[in-house]
Amino acid sequence: MDYGLDTKSTRLKTFNTIFIITWLLIACFPFIWTFWGSFKVRADFFSRSDWWYAISAFNTLIETGGQFTTNAYTQAWTEGEFWKASKNTIIVTVFVVSISLFLGTLGAYALSRSTEKYAFWILMAALIFRAMPHITLVSGYLFPFFELQIWGILPTTIVVLVAINQPFTLWLLYSFFKTVPKELDESALIDGCSYFQAFRHIIMPVMWPGVITAGLFSLMLAYNDFTVTALLLNQENHTMVPKIQSYLGTNQHEGNLMWAVSAVVSATAPLFMLVMFFQRQVISGLTAGAVKG
Amino acid sequence: MPNKTFFWFFLPTGLAMILFIGLPIISTGIQSFYAQHDQVVKEVKKCDPFGCTVSIVVDNEETSKIREAKPLGKFNGFGTYTDRNHLAVDEIKKFWNETESFGAFVDQVTNLPFYKALIFTLTYCLFVTPNVLLLGFIIALSLNAVARKIRGPLIFGTILPMIVTPLVGSLVLFWMIDSQGIIGANIQNLMNDPYLSLKSSKTLTWITIIIYGIWHHSPFAFVVFYAALQTVPQEPIEAAIIDGASRIQRIKHIVLPHIYPVVTFVALISLMDNFRVFEPIIGFSAEGSAQSLSWLIYDNLVNEEVILFGSAAATSMMTIIGIAILLAPVLIRTWKEFKTAR
Numbered sequence: 001m002d003y004g005l006d007t008k009s010t011r012l013k014t015f016n017t018i019f020i021i022t023w024l025l026i027a028c029f030p031f032i033w034t035f036w037g038s039f040k041v042r043a044d045f046f047s048r049s050d051w052w053y054a055i056s057a058f059n060t061l062i063e064t065g066g067q068f069t070t071n072a073y074t075q076a077w078t079e080g081e082f083w084k085a086s087k088n089t090i091i092v093t094v095f096v097v098s099i100s101l102f103l104g105t106l107g108a109y110a111l112s113r114s115t116e117k118y119a120f121w122i123l124m125a126a127l128i129f130r131a132m133p134h135i136t137l138v139s140g141y142l143f144p145f146f147e148l149q150i151w152g153i154l155p156t157t158i159v160v161l162v163a164i165n166q167p168f169t170l171w172l173l174y175s176f177f178k179t180v181p182k183e184l185d186e187s188a189l190i191d192g193c194s195y196f197q198a199f200r201h202i203i204m205p206v207m208w209p210g211v212i213t214a215g216l217f218s219l220m221l222a223y224n225d226f227t228v229t230a231l232l233l234n235q236e237n238h239t240m241v242p243k244i245q246s247y248l249g250t251n252q253h254e255g256n257l258m259w260a261v262s263a264v265v266s267a268t269a270p271l272f273m274l275v276m277f278f279q280r281q282v283i284s285g286l287t288a289g290a291v292k293g
Numbered sequence: 294m295p296n297k298t299f300f301w302f303f304l305p306t307g308l309a310m311i312l313f314i315g316l317p318i319i320s321t322g323i324q325s326f327y328a329q330h331d332q333v334v335k336e337v338k339k340c341d342p343f344g345c346t347v348s349i350v351v352d353n354e355e356t357s358k359i360r361e362a363k364p365l366g367k368f369n370g371f372g373t374y375t376d377r378n379h380l381a382v383d384e385i386k387k388f389w390n391e392t393e394s395f396g397a398f399v400d401q402v403t404n405l406p407f408y409k410a411l412i413f414t415l416t417y418c419l420f421v422t423p424n425v426l427l428l429g430f431i432i433a434l435s436l437n438a439v440a441r442k443i444r445g446p447l448i449f450g451t452i453l454p455m456i457v458t459p460l461v462g463s464l465v466l467f468w469m470i471d472s473q474g475i476i477g478a479n480i481q482n483l484m485n486d487p488y489l490s491l492k493s494s495k496t497l498t499w500i501t502i503i504i505y506g507i508w509h510h511s512p513f514a515f516v517v518f519y520a521a522l523q524t525v526p527q528e529p530i531e532a533a534i535i536d537g538a539s540r541i542q543r544i545k546h547i548v549l550p551h552i553y554p555v556v557t558f559v560a561l562i563s564l565m566d567n568f569r570v571f572e573p574i575i576g577f578s579a580e581g582s583a584q585s586l587s588w589l590i591y592d593n594l595v596n597e598e599v600i601l602f603g604s605a606a607a608t609s610m611m612t613i614i615g616i617a618i619l620l621a622p623v624l625i626r627t628w629k630e631f632k633t634a635r
Contacts (some may be wrong), residue, residue: 008438012540016435023432024450026508029454030465033475037468037471046471051478103306110302113294120631122303129314131616133569136589136609139594140317143324143602147364152373163313166306195298224458226572230587231594241458245575250465261468264461282456283516 031268038067038265042258072262076247080259082266084236085243088154089223089267092239095158096222097215100165104214105207107166108173109199113182123174126167134164134227141232152234160228165221169214172285176210177203213285216278223271240267318613325606328369329599332356366603373607380611381405407608410584415614416499417585418567421506425501425563428507429514434544436515437522448519451572462509463502463576467491468523470501495582502573502583509573510566514559521552568616586612 008016031180037045043059053059058068058120076082141160145151180203188198204211223240229244238246244267247260275282279289296300303553333355338347348632375382381402402408436447454462464585469476472490481489493496525548533543549556580588586608593605 013438013541015594016438019435019614020439020447024447027454027512028450032456033469034465041412044544046468047478051473051475054475065612103309103498104301107306110294110299114299115294116296116299119299122307124627129310131360131565131620132314132318133571133587133612133616135569135571135590136321136612137314137317139590139602139605139609140321140324141313141628142594142600143365144320159309160313163309166310167314170306195294195302199302220456224461226458226460227591231591241460243461248578260464264464268457268461271454271456275452276449279445281492282452283448283520286632 016186031272034104034261035265038072038258038262039070041069041071045261046257053264072258073266075256076259076262077266078255080243080247080263082153082243082259082263084241085238085240085263086266088233088237089239091154092161092229093219093222094160096161096165099158101211101215102164102167102219103279104166104173104218105167105204105211106199108170108177109203110168111174112177112180113185126170128165134225137164138227138231145232151232152237154237157229157232157237160232160279161222161225164228165218167185167219168221172209173215174218176207176213180206209281209284212278216274217285219274220271313431321359321606321609321613323606324365324602325373325610326368326370326603327366328373328603329366329601330356330363333359369568369603373603374611377405378604379407379607381407386549392490406584406589407611410586410589413499414568414570414581414585414587417503417506418564419568420503421567422563423512424507425510425514426560428511429559432511432515433518434471435521436519448516452512454508454607455510459572460576463505463573465503466505466508467577479554489553491577491579498577498579498616502570502577502579505573505577506567506570510563514563517555517559518552521555522548525551561620564619568612568619 027187039060040054040057041060041063044053044057047053060067061067063069093235111122137160142151145156150156184206185193185195185198185202188202189195195203225239226241226245228238230245233239233242235246240263244260244263247256247263249256294325333352335350335352335355337350338345340346374380377384384405385402388398392398392401432451436444436451439447450594457465468474470491471477472481477490481487491501510522512633529547530543533547538546569587570585571591574583574585574588580592584592590608590612593601593608
């Protein structure tokens with residue numbers, strides 16, 4: 001806000017700049033550090049003797065002969081079968097985004113154009129569903145899925161993620177549809193369109209910004225999910241995030257930490273680029289009315 | 294829109310939500326009344342030249358037969374809810390009668406798994422939510438004061454902690470804070486205590502997870518507040534400046550009242566999200582000293598011998614009740630608004 005009359009003292013300005021720089025450091029440095037460390041060997045990034053090794057690359061030089069090494073990446077992607085995990089993530093994400101957008105636009109359009117009382121109650125129910133911790137739902141899925149023998153495969157997970165995603169998508173798209181004037185589709189109806197035709201040919205063409213935003217959020221949910229994918233998929237079908245967890249190791253077997261580091265960087269980089277590209281949509285999605293609810 | 298058209302438009306998404314959110318909740322409810330079967334044991338008489346011994350072994354064949362016949366387990370009523378791993382009714386009675394001081398009683402109770410998890414979850418919510426609101430608001434105010442040209446990249450940097458999944462976010466922090474990481478090692482040097490580490494202290498672990506929570510959620514509060522700040526009207530602020538109101542007074546009397554509805558919204562959302570805290574516990578490998586309700590459910594579901602469906606379901610039901618209590622004020626208010634609007 002430029003207040004016009006509002007003049008800031010230099011002291012306030014300096015303080016403000018220092019605060020923002022500090023915050024940005026706190027927010028971004030961990031990612032930069034992890035990115036940097038992923039090109040080192042374990043003895044450097046997780047150094048027992050001296051943390052400065054992570055910068056001077058003392059052990060990396062001894063082990064690989066260079067300042068930087070891509071060993072962690074090559075090993076995780078081949079031996080660690082991270083390629084399989086990323087393939088699964090791509091499949092899950094593509095299907096979840098397209099299906100939930102299809103269902104969500106239809107449903108949200110109907111909700112935004114209905115004047116009946118039940119539309120309100122459906123939105124309230126969606127809000128309650130949104131609040132459910134995913135793990136409580138998963139504890140409800142596991143047993144029936146075992147019995148039906150549909151546990152462990154990708155289609156089940158896709159359908160579950162679509163359903164879990166619906167309440168949020170509905171709220172988001174509902175608030176976007178509300179901004180499209182009713183007169184637009186009413187005039188189409190008078191001209192003899194059916195509701196579906198009005199939706200398809202009149203409303204959807206002006207709804208693209210909203211659809212892209214909703215799609216981005218579905219994508220982030222499917223891409224980032226840990227609870228559902230870790231418990232509903234078998235080892236073979238694991239997506240990226242549960243795969244990263246499996247590299248960490250357990251009490252029984254030693255994990256491979258550098259694989260996890262490189263996998264974290266590989267999984268985060270595409271997401272960051274996407275958000276950089278679509279930053280405006282992400283922010284409008286978070287702020288569109290009473291969203292994220 | 295006529296009811297019939299509405300029905301067909303809404304059917305696919307409605308069906309998805311009923312089948313995969315509504316039914317699972319009911320399924321969880323049913324499962325919580327059942328417990329896994331006990332193992333069938335049989336006596337085996339083993340004779341050797343020195344005499345016969347009778348030993349008790351697990352009859353695997355019989356056990357699996359019963360499991361197949363009744364996969365849901367045996368009916369347990371509210372047994373799972375009251376057992377030691379959940380509400381622990383008997384244990385609490387016992388502690389009440391046996392312990393001398395109230396402090397000792399509280400001490401005993403908070404060592405029971407369910408209460409331990411509940412206390413951690415509530416502490417996490419209690420510390421993270423207000424700090425997220427505060428930090429988010431301060432960042433929004435301060436970013437709002439910088440030149441418009443450089444705001445884009447600054448906003449991008451600010452929202453990074455929010456867009457990564459909690460597991461990755463907590464791992465990235467953990468690798469720095471761990472005793473072998475850059476921050477952990479330096480703190481050890483500063484304090485001159487080579488044994489100081491995250492895992493060694495419960496309080497430290499809790500503080501770390503709470504700091505992580507603030508780091509992860511503040512960007513969301515920031516984004517919403519930042520957008521709300523753009524809508525604050527200019528005239529009252531200019532009038533206030535002419536009248537000589539200080540910066541703090543302007544924020545307190547003009548900006549805050551204007552964005553108040555957004556504040557409650559953000560508070561509600563972060564409360565809901567914080568109540569399900571779970572992934573950071575795995576990311577920080579803090580299972581030893583910090584357990585949340587969601588983590589208890591997860592632990593039951595990944596149990597190696599038998600998946601404890603009943604136990605997980607009982608914890609789930611109580612978590613859902615907790616969510617309902619959190620949401621109740623909002624729902625009641627919305628309902629009242631809806632009724633008066635009609």
